[in-house]
Amino acid sequence: MMADVIDIGLKSASFILSIAAVVFTWVRTRGKAVDGRLHEGSKRMDSLEARIARLEQTVHDMPGRDETHRLELRLTEMAGSMSAMSASMSGQNEILARLERVVTRHEDHLLEGGRNR
Secondary structure, eight states: OHHHHHHHHHHHHHHHHHHHHHHHHHHHHHHHHHHHHHHHHHHHHHHHHHHHHHHHHHHHHSOOHHHHHHHHHHHHHHHHHHHHHHHHHHHHHHHHHHHHHHHHHHHHHHHHHHHHO
């Protein structure tokens, strides 16, 4: 009878030790998995924080509404100036074409005049 009690006690101790080993292993691996995920999440958050900082800097450096409006007005003014320059150049081109025709007539006259003599 005493042998049965010792046998049951050993079996019970073995069973409790097995359960304790399972619980310890589960907690230990669970902790590693959670730590790994936390570390990974921390790295991702650091990466996102850096990206947000770069984005904020880029947005901060961009021109504002008033600056964009002034730039638009200056570009419109420049377009008007370019149109005026184009009209002026067109007139200059006409004058040069007439001068070229006059010079060509003079050259032709001088060349033909020298042959007729």
